Amino acid sequence: MKNQIISIIWNIFNKIPNLKERLFRFYAWKIFEKVPKLKDLIYKIYDRFWFLELLIDNDQFNPLDLQTNNYELDLGKINFVVNNYQANDMSKLPNEWDLVPNITRIEDTNEFQLIKKHFTDNVDWKEINEYKYFRNILSNNQKILNCSNEQEFITYLKSLDDSFQKLMRDESTSVHYGFKVGVGRFGEFMLLDDIFLISLFIIISIKKIAIEVVLRHPLWIKFSSEFLRFQSVHGELYQPLIHPDLRFESSYTDQRFLIILENLAITNGALLDIGANLAYFCHKFEDLGFDCYAVEIRPSNVHYMKKLRDIEGKKFKIINKSIFDLNLKLDFDIVLALNIFHHFLREKELYQNLIEFLGSLKLKTMYFQPHDPSEKIMRNAYVNYDNEQFVRFIIKYSCLNKFELINKQSDGRNRPIYKIFK
Numbered sequence: 001m002k003n004q005i006i007s008i009i010w011n012i013f014n015k016i017p018n019l020k021e022r023l024f025r026f027y028a029w030k031i032f033e034k035v036p037k038l039k040d041l042i043y044k045i046y047d048r049f050w051f052l053e054l055l056i057d058n059d060q061f062n063p064l065d066l067q068t069n070n071y072e073l074d075l076g077k078i079n080f081v082v083n084n085y086q087a088n089d090m091s092k093l094p095n096e097w098d099l100v101p102n103i104t105r106i107e108d109t110n111e112f113q114l115i116k117k118h119f120t121d122n123v124d125w126k127e128i129n130e131y132k133y134f135r136n137i138l139s140n141n142q143k144i145l146n147c148s149n150e151q152e153f154i155t156y157l158k159s160l161d162d163s164f165q166k167l168m169r170d171e172s173t174s175v176h177y178g179f180k181v182g183v184g185r186f187g188e189f190m191l192l193d194d195i196f197l198i199s200l201f202i203i204i205s206i207k208k209i210a211i212e213v214v215l216r217h218p219l220w221i222k223f224s225s226e227f228l229r230f231q232s233v234h235g236e237l238y239q240p241l242i243h244p245d246l247r248f249e250s251s252y253t254d255q256r257f258l259i260i261l262e263n264l265a266i267t268n269g270a271l272l273d274i275g276a277n278l279a280y281f282c283h284k285f286e287d288l289g290f291d292c293y294a295v296e297i298r299p300s301n302v303h304y305m306k307k308l309r310d311i312e313g314k315k316f317k318i319i320n321k322s323i324f325d326l327n328l329k330l331d332f333d334i335v336l337a338l339n340i341f342h343h344f345l346r347e348k349e350l351y352q353n354l355i356e357f358l359g360s361l362k363l364k365t366m367y368f369q370p371h372d373p374s375e376k377i378m379r380n381a382y383v384n385y386d387n388e389q390f391v392r393f394i395i396k397y398s399c400l401n402k403f404e405l406i407n408k409q410s411d412g413r414n415r416p417i418y419k420i421f422k
C-alpha cells in the first residue's frame with residue numbers, strides 16, 4: 001500500500017511537463033535562499049530516510065534487461081573455481097555455491113599445479129605428481145571435463161600444448177574464449193568452466209579474457225537491482241562504475257581519469273577527493289598507489305560507495321561529512337575538486353565557507369573541474385565566475401600559485417579540467 005501511494009505520487013510528478021525542473025529551481029533558489037534553515041531541514045530528513053526512495057516503483061528499469069552476459073574481463077578478477085562445475089547443471093549446485101568449502105582458489109587446485117609444472121618447469125605430463133591424482137579419478141570411472149579415460153585425457157592435455165604454442169605466437173592481449181563464470185553474492189567472479197585452460201592463461205599472463213556470465217547469486221541480483229533503482233531515481237550516474245557486472249548506462253567515461261593521469265607527476269602519496277560521489281576516482285588512484293580519502297556529504301551516496309569499495313576489496317577511507325566540517329591535519333599531495341566548488345558559489349554563506357576551507361587546506365596539487373557558467377542552475381547564484389576567474393579565486397585563497405588548463409571538455413560537457421599547483 002505504502003509503495004503504491006509513493007508510486008502514484010511519483011508518476012503524477014513525472015507526467016506534468018517541466019514540473020520537476022520548475023520545482024527544483026523553485027526549491028533551490030526561491031525558498032532555500034530565503035529560508036536556509038528549510039534547506040538544512042529537508043536535507044536532514046532526506047539523509048535520514050533516503051532509502052524510502054527505493055520504494056518508488058519504476059518498472060522501466062529491470063537490471064536483468066540491462067545486464068549483458070558476454071563481455072571481456074581482466075583475468076585477475078577470477079580467483080576462484082566452483083568445485084563441482086563439472087556437473088554442468090546449475091540446478092545441482094548447492095545454494096552456497098559461492099562460499100568455501102564449495103569454492104577453491106584456482107592456484108591451490110591440482111589442475112593449476114599440473115599446468116604450472118608442465119608449462120613453467122617443463123616436466124612431462126605423466127612425470128608430474130598431480131597427474132596421478134587425475135589418473136585415479138579416471139580409473140574410478142569419473143569424468144574429467146569430457147574425458148572418460150586416460151587416453152582421452154592425454155589427448156586433451158596435448159591439445160593444451162598446441163594452445164600454448166598458438167598463444168605464445170599470438171601477441172594480442174585479449175583472448176576470445178567465452179569462459180563460463182558465476183557472479184557470487186559479493187560480486188566475485190567464479191569459474192564454472194575449463195580450469196586447465198584458464199590455468200594456462202594465468203601462467204602465460206593473459207590480461208583479458210572473454211566471459212559468459214551463466215549464474216548470478218540472488219543476493220548480487222538484489223544488490224544490482226537496488227542500486228539501479230537508486231540510480232534511476234537520481235537520474236544519470238555521475239561516474240562510470242568500476243564493477244564489470246554493473247554495466248548500467250552512464251555518459252561518463254574514464255576520460256577524466258585518463259586526462260588527469262597524463263598530467264600526473266607522482267604515482268603515490270595522499271589524495272583527497274572532495275564530493276567523491278561513488279568514489280570512482282579513489283578506486284582508480286588507489287590502483288596507482290595513492291592513499292585515498294573520499295569525502296561525501298550524502299549518506300545515500302556513502303551507502304553505495306562503501307558497498308562498491310568493499311566489493312572491490314579497496315582500502316580508501318570514507319568520510320561522510322561536509323567538506324567544511326573536515327578536520328584533517330594531513331598535507332595532501334593531490335586534491336580532486338571536480339564539479340563541486342560551484343555548488344558553493346550559489347549562496348553567500350557557502351561561498352564564505354569555501355574561502356575559509358581553501359585557506360586551511362594543505363596541498364601540493366589540485367585538479368579542478370569548474371562548471372559551465374552558462375548553465376541554468378547557476379542563474380541566480382551568489383557569484384558566477386567564468387572558468388579562469390574561478391581558478392584565480394582558488395589561487396587567491398589557497399597556498400597554490402600556478403595553473404594549467406589540461407583539457408577543455410570531457411564526456412561531451414563544457415567543463416574543463418585545470419591543474420593548479422605551487
Ligand SMILES: C[S@@+](CC[C@H](N)C(=O)[O-])C[C@H]1O[C@@H](n2cnc3c(N)ncnc32)[C@H](O)[C@@H]1O
Nearest residue numbers: 238275276277295296297298321322323338339
Ligand atoms: C556534482 S557531484 C560531483 C562528483 C564527483 N566529484 C565527480 O566529478 O565525478 C557533487 C558531489 O559532491 C557532494 N557534495 C555536495 N556538497 C558537499 C559538501 N559540502 N561536502 C562533501 N560533499 C559534497 C554531492 O553529494 C555529490 O556527490
